[in-house]
Amino acid sequence: MAKPAQEIETTMDNIPFFYKWQKGEGVDVVDTFFIKDLKEVPLKWWDRMGGDGTLFNMEGAGDATGAYIVEIAPGKSLNPMRHLYEELILVVQGRGATTIWNDNGAKQTFEWQEGSLISVPLNVHHQHFNGQGDKPARLFSVNNMPIVFSLFHNEEFIFNTPYDFVDRFDGRPDFFSSKGTQHPGRIWETNFIADTRTFNLQEWKERGAGGKNVFLEMCDGTMAAHISEFPVGTYKKAHRHGPGFNVIIIKGQGFSLFWWEGEEPKRYDWQDGSVFVPPEMMFHQHFNLGPTGARYLPLRFGGIKHSMGEGYGDISKVDKDVKSGGNQIEYYDQPAYIREMFESDMTRLGAESRMDPNVYAKPAA
Numbered sequence: 001m002a003k004p005a006q007e008i009e010t011t012m013d014n015i016p017f018f019y020k021w022q023k024g025e026g027v028d029v030v031d032t033f034f035i036k037d038l039k040e041v042p043l044k045w046w047d048r049m050g051g052d053g054t055l056f057n058m059e060g061a062g063d064a065t066g067a068y069i070v071e072i073a074p075g076k077s078l079n080p081m082r083h084l085y086e087e088l089i090l091v092v093q094g095r096g097a098t099t100i101w102n103d104n105g106a107k108q109t110f111e112w113q114e115g116s117l118i119s120v121p122l123n124v125h126h127q128h129f130n131g132q133g134d135k136p137a138r139l140f141s142v143n144n145m146p147i148v149f150s151l152f153h154n155e156e157f158i159f160n161t162p163y164d165f166v167d168r169f170d171g172r173p174d175f176f177s178s179k180g181t182q183h184p185g186r187i188w189e190t191n192f193i194a195d196t197r198t199f200n201l202q203e204w205k206e207r208g209a210g211g212k213n214v215f216l217e218m219c220d221g222t223m224a225a226h227i228s229e230f231p232v233g234t235y236k237k238a239h240r241h242g243p244g245f246n247v248i249i250i251k252g253q254g255f256s257l258f259w260w261e262g263e264e265p266k267r268y269d270w271q272d273g274s275v276f277v278p279p280e281m282m283f284h285q286h287f288n289l290g291p292t293g294a295r296y297l298p299l300r301f302g303g304i305k306h307s308m309g310e311g312y313g314d315i316s317k318v319d320k321d322v323k324s325g326g327n328q329i330e331y332y333d334q335p336a337y338i339r340e341m342f343e344s345d346m347t348r349l350g351a352e353s354r355m356d357p358n359v360y361a362k363p364a365a
Helices: 017-023 145-152 155-160 336-348
Strands: 029-032 044-046 051-058 066-072 087-093 096-101 107-112 117-120 125-130 137-143 180-183 187-190 212-218 223-230 246-251 254-259 266-270 283-288 294-301
Touching: 017 051, 017 145, 066 125, 087 223, 087 294, 117 212, 125 137, 145 155, 283 294, 283 336
Parallel strands: 029 051, 187 212
Antiparallel strands: 044 051, 051 066, 066 137, 087 117, 087 137, 096 107, 096 125, 180 187, 212 223, 223 294, 246 294, 254 266, 254 283
């Protein structure tokens, strides 16, 4: 049984309200840097949700984003919810439907599948249903819970405020149809992505390795995302950014390196379903060791349309050279062992690097 955060609060303990609320929810709270596979995370019954779940405090998220995973039993549904935090939900497993409605009478139901990305409009009523009678469905949420909970520190207000943001959800029939608007700079504004694994991307040559990308602005909110993919036998340029980029691997296998400037990198091997969150301004670099393109989906707080400033979600410097004030390390400036490590792994796997040798040559002054 969930216990209100107010009942476990210790006066003047300097602990944010959000973390006290987590302890009262009756499910496991996992503090981690890396999740190997979202499909394999152990779960526990969660009264509030009406399904099994686990809460995560991802090390690199800081207080920018929260995360949880919840499972819907075969043929069942989660409890109806409404709340004042925003969230993006990736369907990790299964297929089903979600019904969304407000007090003004607007209501809509749409279907989803594995790989779908759902944006829940602010403070709407919503309920998720498992459309399969023989298999569970798993949903992974990235949200701005920590900010909202610690700002208002009132559970009743967050979950039971009777206000409709009609500018966020007006009930029009095609609201969750996957239609959208293309903006310059590879920006796609929409409310629902039917399948992030096959969504069309555009070239982003500044990030290297023949990679492609699209930035997602969803439900006119402050939670945003992007999808990136890079080819077989390649790796991206190292870069850094602000906190709360929850990177979910949605296709492929490989590894990433993480390091603070001046320190040796740490390596994490990933696969479809892995999640990691690089800490604020920690350099990191992604390497594709698999037989297909590697695709990942970072969910974050702070978008382009509704910017939260340089500290949250800002991507304006991620593809610019650090020597020019940006946050990216060019191939010709990286340590030689990085290329050697990648090529050694490819040889071990019986494959070859497809990196263009010319990228390692420093341009003439």
